[in-house]
Amino acid sequence: MAIIEHTNKEIGAVKKGKKYASSIRFWHWLNFVIISGSLLTVLINSMLFDRSQRSFVKNELINAGAAVSDKQAGAVTHGLEDQVWAIHSYFGYALAALFLFRLIAEFFLPPAKRLFPKLKKAYHAYFILKKERETAKHELVAKGLYIIFYLLLLIMVVTGLLLAFEDYTGIPQNINHSIKEFHGFCMYLILGFIVIHLSGVFLAERKDGKGIVSDMINGGEN
Known part of the structure; x- marks a missing residue:
């Protein structure tokens, strides 16, 4: 019972808006x-x-x-x-x-504001407690997209560095060419994410998430 009440409070906080670090x-x-x-x-x-x-x-x-x-x-x-x-x-x-800064910053955030704990709580609310499922579903989709975006950023960073230092890596030219192609392909995926992200923000501003852009500027309110 205590777990249900605690989870419901956290989901309710998501509705009211989050304080961005x-x-x-x-x-x-x-x-x-x-x-x-x-x-x-x-x-x-x-x-x-x-x-x-x-x-x-x-x-x-x-x-x-x-x-x-x-x-x-x-x-x-x-x-x-x-x-x-x-x-x-x-x-x-x-x-x-x-990207390195983002990884380090994650460890200094309060546990309730970290990406994977929030994803875990939304999963628990949607599949286990089955309470406030619409809000939990939104959190699952949003956080899932963020994880995909971070993975794409990681790929972009790694492949970009390999290309920047190709004279020192000893990687064969044909493989470097494949890395370059994959690097460019991931760029288009990131463009797709940006379009989805901006569309989501636009829709949220018109509905129940009004003020999300200003919250990302001034931090918002708990």
């Missing part, structure tokens, strides 16, 4: 900036500095009075592409540092 809010918004910057560099390279732009670079240089071959135009485009990828690498290092 400053470390999590810091990580959340800085992570958003870093991921956005990283995706922007990918977008710039895919749109401006791919091979299809070599003829454009060549024509512009010729119009400026320079005598340029296709190979030289390609070298210019490739050099600009490398500059953008260098910035992408810096975003990657920042993302790796933030």
Whole structure:
């Protein structure tokens, strides 16, 4: 009986809104900036500095009075592409540092605010107690998506670091190519998560979760 009452109180607290720790809010918004910057560099390279732009670079240089071959135009485009990828690498290092920060921050949170204890309590409420199942279901889905997102971040960090230090890892080129492809695939999955996350926030703001964005900025109220 005491367990049921305790769980119901915690589920009720979820309805009223949670107090977000400053470390999590810091990580959340800085992570958003870093991921956005990283995706922007990918977008710039895919749109401006791919091979299809070599003829454009060549024509512009010729119009400026320079005598340029296709190979030289390609070298210019490739050099600009490398500059953008260098910035992408810096975003990657920042993302790796933030991921490490998030792991460490989890251990300093109160037990009731940690990811896996909250997931466990929602599971217990939904499958064992069968009380407030709608709220518990929402928690299970939300926390399950967060776990998937963290796993994707881990993959992005590990594969990104392997690519950044490929000259020192001794990994064969064909495997590095596969790592690069997998790294890019995970980027699209993260984009999908961001779309789902923003859609969920938008719907929550229009329904019973109004104020969730401001709570993530100022911490909210218990």
